[in-house]
Amino acid sequence: xxxxxxxxxxxxxxxxxxxxxxxxxxxxxxxxxxxxxxxxxxxxxxxxxxxxxxxxxxxxxxxxxxxxxxxxxxxxxxxxxxxxxxxxxxxxxxxxxxxxxxxxxxxxxxxxxxxxxxxxxxxxxxxxxxxxxxxxxxxxxxxxxxxxxxxxxxxxxxxxxxxxxxxxxxxxxxxxxxxxxxxxxxxxxxxxxxxxxxxxxxxxxxxxxxxxxxxxxxxxxxxxxxxxxxxxxxxxxxxxxxxxxxxxxxxxxxxxxxxxxxxxxxxxxxxxxxxxxxxxxxxxxxxxxxxxxxxxxxxxxxxxxxxxxxxxxxxxxxxxxxx
Amino acid sequence: xxxxxxxxxxxxxxxxxxxxxxxxxxxxxxxxxxxxxxxxxxxxxxxxxxxxxxxxxxxxxxxxxxxxxxxxxxxxxxxxxxxxxxxxxxxxxxxxxxxxxxxxxxxxxxxxxxxxxxxxxxxxxxxxxxxxxxxxxxxxxxxxxxxxxxxxxxxxxxxxxxxxxxxxxxxxxxxxxxxxxxxxxxxxxxxxxxxxxxxxxxxxxxxxxxxxxxxxxxxxxxxxxxxxxxxxxxxxxxxxxxxxxxxxx
Ligand SMILES: Cc1cc2nc3c(=O)[nH]c(=O)nc-3n(C[C@H](O)[C@H](O)[C@H](O)COP(=O)(O)OP(=O)(O)OC[C@H]3O[C@@H](n4cnc5c(N)ncnc54)[C@H](O)[C@@H]3O)c2cc1C
Ligand SMILES: Nc1ncnc2c1ncn2[C@@H]1O[C@H](COP(=O)(O)O)[C@@H](O)[C@H]1O
Numbered sequence: 163x164x165x166x167x168x169x170x171x172x173x174x175x176x177x178x179x180x181x182x183x184x185x186x187x188x189x190x191x192x193x194x195x196x197x198x199x200x201x202x203x204x205x206x207x208x209x210x211x212x213x214x215x216x217x218x219x220x221x222x223x224x225x226x227x228x229x230x231x232x233x234x235x236x237x238x239x240x241x242x243x244x245x246x247x248x249x250x251x252x253x254x255x256x257x258x259x260x261x262x263x264x265x266x267x268x269x270x271x272x273x274x275x276x277x278x279x280x281x282x283x284x285x286x287x288x289x290x291x292x293x294x295x296x297x298x299x300x301x302x303x304x305x306x307x308x309x310x311x312x313x314x315x316x317x318x319x320x321x322x323x324x325x326x327x328x329x330x331x332x333x334x335x336x337x338x339x340x341x342x343x344x345x346x347x348x349x350x351x352x353x354x355x356x357x358x359x360x361x362x363x364x365x366x367x368x369x370x371x372x373x374x375x376x377x378x379x380x381x382x383x384x385x386x387x388x389x390x391x392x393x394x395x396x397x398x399x400x401x402x403x404x405x406x407x408x409x410x411x412x413x414x415x416x417x418x419x420x421x422x423x424x425x426x427x428x429x430x431x432x433x434x435x436x437x438x439x440x441x442x443x444x445x446x447x448x449x450x451x452x453x454x455x456x457x458x459x460x461x462x463x464x465x466x467x468x469x470x471x472x473x474x475x476x477x478x479x480x481x482x483x484x485x
Numbered sequence: 486x487x488x489x490x491x492x493x494x495x496x497x498x499x500x501x502x503x504x505x506x507x508x509x510x511x512x513x514x515x516x517x518x519x520x521x522x523x524x525x526x527x528x529x530x531x532x533x534x535x536x537x538x539x540x541x542x543x544x545x546x547x548x549x550x551x552x553x554x555x556x557x558x559x560x561x562x563x564x565x566x567x568x569x570x571x572x573x574x575x576x577x578x579x580x581x582x583x584x585x586x587x588x589x590x591x592x593x594x595x596x597x598x599x600x601x602x603x604x605x606x607x608x609x610x611x612x613x614x615x616x617x618x619x620x621x622x623x624x625x626x627x628x629x630x631x632x633x634x635x636x637x638x639x640x641x642x643x644x645x646x647x648x649x650x651x652x653x654x655x656x657x658x659x660x661x662x663x664x665x666x667x668x669x670x671x672x673x674x675x676x677x678x679x680x681x682x683x684x685x686x687x688x689x690x691x692x693x694x695x696x697x698x699x700x701x702x703x704x705x706x707x708x709x710x711x712x713x714x715x716x717x718x719x720x721x722x723x724x725x726x727x728x729x730x731x732x733x734x
Contacts, residue, residue: 177646232650233645235615235618235624236618236624236625259646260627260628260643260644260645260646261645261646263603263615263627264615264625264627264628264661265615266612266615267584267611267612267613267614267615267616267619268615268616268618268619268625270581270612270615270616270619270697271581271584271616272619274697275697276579276581276697276698277580277581277610277612277698278698279609279611279612280610280611292701295609296609297608297700297703298496298502298511298606298607298609299498299606299607299609300706301502301705301706302502302504302706303704303705303706304703304704305704306699306700307698307699307701308697309698309699346624346654346658347624347626347652347653348653349650349652350650350651350653351651352648352649353648353650354647354648355647355648360647366733390734408665411664414498414522415522415523415664416664422733423733423734434498437498437606443733444727444731446723447712457712458709458712459709461709461712461713461731462712462713462715462731463713463714464715464716464717465714465717466717470717471717474720474721475720475723475724478721478723479724479734481721482728482734
């Protein structure tokens with residue numbers, strides 16, 4: 163009874179979320195008295211693969227195939243399902259990111275395995291198998307019972323810490339057969355976002371709402387995010403107005419994020435906005451209205467003008483860095 | 486060409502979420518039910534494509550798996566402009582049941598493009614679309630932010646973690662759509678509302694599909710500690726607290 167964790171790399175380097183997944187999988191395996199096998203698809207060199215061992219991956223399966231250079235949901239599902247059967251994995255763990263959302267549901271049907279999507283904690287119990295997941299867009303959590311022999315968990319991003327438990331892993335380069343007829347999506351063009359911290363990966367997010375008044379006022383907000391090594395975000399009206407790019411829109415109908423720190427400037431804190439950010443560990447709010455709902459979600463607040471306060475925060479962080 | 490949009494019936498986004506029966510069941514008293522926001526945008530895009538297709542897209546159908554209680558929501562989809570509606574008469578316990586029921590109907594009544602939303606605002610599963618595609622053995626593309634038909638073929642942009650990809654895909658297929666797919670949801674016109682009244686909702690009785698998961702209990706999110714207010718004249722103090730107390734910077 164082993165635990166299979168699906169890792170992702172970006173140009174041959176594992177994402178931090180992959181190490182989080184392996185850390186999580188190791189803890190689940192511990193609860194089951196079993197071991198973790200990590201699966202990597204795509205070209206990753208041995209030194210990089212070995213890094214998964216640092217977080218407890220005993221076995222590493224590396225698959226490289228020309229038909230798997232871009233995500234074809236059907237082909238990926240077949241490859242992963244075959245490996246699950248081959249190693250007799252009983253628990254499959256993936257990220258609740260775009261890739262995980264694309265593959266996990268297909269795997270669920272392929273393996274007749276119940277799926278717990280967007281899990282943010284270790285299983286509440288193993289027998290019966292009950293996990294804790296987000297529901298009603300963050301307004302509640304559900305204790306979900308999975309009744310099948312094989313179980314799939316997709317882990318909400320940034321919800322589990324890195325935990326080192328080093329082992330020296332065995333690496334197996336596995337050959338897979340893929341029927342060309344199976345690949346029905348064709349990639350035509352890729353636009354990669356480079357040089358910026360990805361919003362969904364970021365540990366610190368600095369965000370602006372309509373209270374920022376104009377797109378011209380974003381300078382100090384962006385500067386603050388850069389100084390803190392974070393990403394920038396915004397409320398929906400701000401992206402609807404075209405003040406900021408759509409990729410930055412957080413909330414129920416935008417991105418759902420869970421950074422360690424979310425700083426909201428001039429955001430009222432509507433439920434639909436909070437649905438996307440309420441899992442953040444700390445929320446800071448700066449708003450002129452002391453009764454704004456955002457202060458009910460925040461641990462730290464300043465009642466004041468974001469446009470005056472932002473430059474002072476930038477100065478304070480600069481000072482901190484030179485200390 | 487025929488398009489199907491799968492719609493989920495969810496509590497209005499401003500609903501105060503509460504539970505009954507020892508926190509095992511969602512309290513629906515007084516709740517306003519609406520089309521899941523993503524599905525409303527998906528329907529809007531399907532209708533835009535049909536309008537622009539000069540007859541190539543013959544119809545846009547909506548499908549819902551649920552009880553008769555959802556009929557007002559289905560009728561709203563007809564009022565917005567869907568040509569036909571199917572209700573699979575079941576009270577689904579999980580996404581697997583929803584997808585299994587839909588797949589059964591679609592095996593006998595196929596569509597060229599099936600559209601699902603990226604997530605329903607109640608279950609937050611992001612699961613039905615992918616499951617349905619696997620049941621039908623169709624390709625699926627997820628996190629689709631743009632869908633067009635060019636020379637009779639689908640052209641797609643999807644979001645990946647850290648960028649965008651444009652793709653082509655063979656039909657039939659399932660598109661799982663997210664932000665960007667349509668700008669604003671289309672609103673029902675007076676005429677739409679009138680004609681929707683006379684349209685039939687086709688009710689299909691499914692074979693039982695066994696659920697794989699079950700919610701045993703709900704829990705409300707933990708209240709955060711009350712907000713600590715910092716003097717607006719001294720924002721520096723905030724940075725100190727974030728560093729020394731919260732330890733997040
Ligand atoms: C179906 C649906 C889905 C939605 N999805 C989302 C979503 O995903 N994400 C999202 O964000 N919204 C979403 N919304 C919209 C949401 O309801 C709110 O309208 C929106 O979040 C408000 O954005 P805001 O806080 O920037 O603007 P406002 O509500 O206008 O608030 C601006 C705030 O700034 C404060 N302010 C003004 N001037 C200053 C100043 N100088 N300094 C500091 N503070 C100042 C004001 O006191 C106010 O609190 C959705 C709505 C619906 C109906
Ligand atoms: N009961 C349902 N009937 C029809 N379609 C549904 C139903 N539930 C969910 N869907 C579709 O599946 C998408 C994702 O839902 P979920 O997997 O529940 O997050 C929704 O946006 C709908 O398109």
